[in-house]
Amino acid sequence: MEQPGQEEFFRHPDRRAEGEKTNWIDRRRNVHKIFWVLVVVCAALMASDLLLHKHSKFGFEHWFGFFGFYGFCLSFLLVITSKQLRKILMRGEDYYDR
């Protein structure tokens, strides 16, 4: 089965026709920039936690950066678990046509 892996995205197979414009987002450099901007935004959000006076109901919501850690860890786990689920649940595209 053909596997258009994600590494390909960063290698950027050049399927652009001759003379087609290279946009800002097509450059690998800029994709890296976006990533680092995201890191900075996340750090800033964490820092803002220190200034925030919280009124939330549950104690754990007052922990430093709870929502950030929770969002990161569970999203990570979600993807890793789903990937493992593929081993059990994934079949060929024509599974129900056979």
Added chain:
Amino acid sequence: MIASIPPGLIMILGAVLVPFLPARVRGAYMLALPILGLWQLLMLDMGSFGQMTLFGYELMHVRVDKLSFIFGVIFYIAAIVGVIYALHTNDKMEQTSATAYMGAAIGAAFAGDLITLFIYWELTAITSVFVVWAGRTQHAYRAGFRYLIVQVTSGVLLLAGAVMHAQETGSFAFDFIGIDSTGGWLILAAFGIKCAFPLLHNWLQDAYPESSPTGTVFLSAFTTKLAVYALARGYPGTEMLIWIGITMTAFPIFYAVIENDLRRVLAYSLNNQLGFMVAGVGIGTELAINGAASHAFAHILYKALLFMSMGAVLHRTGTAKGSELGGLYRTMPWTAGFCIVGSASISAFPLFSGFVTKTMILTAAASEGYLIPYLVLLFASAGVFHHSGIKIPFFAFFAHDSGMRPKEAPANMLVAMFLTAALCIGIGVYPDPLYAILPYEVTYIPYTTEHVISDLQLLMFSALAFAVLQRTGLYPPELRSTVLDFDWSYRRLAPAVVGWAFKDGGQIWAALIGGLQRILRGIIQAVFHLHGPDGVMARTQEIGRSALVITVLLVIFLVAFYV
């Protein structure tokens, strides 16, 4: 006069004319129907009308109150944008059935009694299956049949439950039902099927992605949200619904991560969003019911917008599969932009519609002290951002370049997407008009620093997780595949068991019967040997010998007695 027409009827009756109109005016006519309907709804006063008597029971055809009103309004808006989105099509079957379907769903939302509800409920089932079939593929045809069986089952359960409920309470009125009676359970099951409760959910992911690009937009708005309305009417504060709801939010997102067909991914995320509403209904406080109703309102818009953008991609490229797409932003920038607005809305980014509605449900869960539901809903919020917020636009419009250079979506699709996107942002930026039509008075303030910061932390760190997984190559690539879900049990397991029972099962049955027969024959032979002619027990004896035996016995008896 206009005030005495049941809402929805304009569209149901109007649908009859649709196939007879020439293509040029058909679109304008179809657009006029929901606009007229919405105008009529806005004219209506709160209250009930259309009283009838059936077998001694009072029926109330129409009941307009704040809960039915908000669903009526959003159903009409969804109909208007849906029709605009489909203006370029010329499929009479889809156009006629979709018009009647939307009318039936609106009628059901205003049903004052369970019999009227049942009639509209079944009408949505029967009309919508033609919208599925309008996909006009083998897959759509077969998925349509499965869809129809499930939907009709829901109707049958509703009718049975309604009759039992009426016997228990003496009324068919559609008010609070609860789960204290058998009738209540049956009706809950009927609503649960249409609301895609866990294990009853697969008709949704099965049928919706098989419909045409325009058909899915129609389908996505009505059936499931009608069920949410019905739950909010009949079962508010039923605690079991909290647990069902959170299961619905969490379980489909795992599938959404690995599913390849992007419209099926959207169907899974639709299921996940329904979970938030069901949990809100289960919590049942004023804030939670407001949250469920407003989230349904916002959800219909952004989900339609997402299905519209993927429909446009399908319309232009012929596929909606993540493994085939990528890089479409170059030639479909508007569609990509509208898709991102839909993604931001479903992910509940501040200033987009999901934020001002979903956070109500989360706040209600926290303020009632539901710890585990609250944590699961937070997890599901991060998860939905992952697959609907990032995966959908990323794999369709960016990611690896597929080399496809399709034309931008047709003008009418762009107009529909623009209007829907404008509403998504409008509600997010200025939620007061939406809050004003909610069932209960709103004291909730969405834009507090704390709400915004915690929401952004959750979302941005979830985005960071996606970026890290991408950069390390851990993110599962989009693969051409089928992912087995619960429908496997009735599409593969059950037919296999039945087939086996008829084929191999027959031989085992014969062997079993053969064995039993042998044992029986043995018993009969033994009995025949003893009791048959010439058998030991059946031999004739001479009288003299009998007399001798009796005499001997008598002697033994006498001797024994005197000794």
